[in-house]
Amino acid sequence: xxxxxxxxxxxxxxxxxxxxxxxxxxxxxxxxxxxxxxxxxxxxxxxxxxxxxxxxxxxxxxxxxxxxxxxxxxxxxxxxxxxxxxxxxxxxxxxxxxxxxxxxxxx
Numbered sequence: 032x033x034x035x036x037x038x039x040x041x042x043x044x045x046x047x048x049x050x051x052x053x054x055x056x057x058x059x060x061x062x063x064x065x066x067x068x069x070x071x072x073x074x075x076x077x078x079x080x081x082x083x084x085x086x087x088x089x090x091x092x093x094x095x096x097x098x099x100x101x102x103x104x105x106x107x108x109x110x111x112x113x114x115x116x117x118x119x120x121x122x123x124x125x126x127x128x129x130x131x132x133x134x135x136x137x138x
Contacts, residue, residue, distance in 0.1 A: 062087040 041108050057065075066078040075093040080086070095110055 062089060065089060 061081060062078065062084075066076070069076055069089065069091060072091050072093060077088070077090045079088045094114070
């Protein structure tokens with residue numbers, strides 16, 4: 032499957048934003064198999080699904096990583112405020128995810 036973002040390019044460029052989120056619905060299928068197809072991507076990847084398998088997310092890339100520290104909350108708050116100044120939502124649905132995070136259990 033290929034996704035053509037050329038029709039969104041002008042919208043993103045005209046806003047002078049550095050980050051964008053693009054979300055869309057896919058026909059029901061095995062998302063684990065779809066996630067496996069992204070194995071050539073060299074950056075961070077994630078897969079998340081509800082237990083009933085009615086909602087699934089696949090993500091590629093990392094904008095920022097935070098590590099445990101006493102002052103980490105303030106750093107996250109500053110990052111959040113700056114991030115949303117340079118963020119453009121590219122989606123037909125307002126319910127689409129903007130950021131997705133989690134905690135690594137292998138470190």
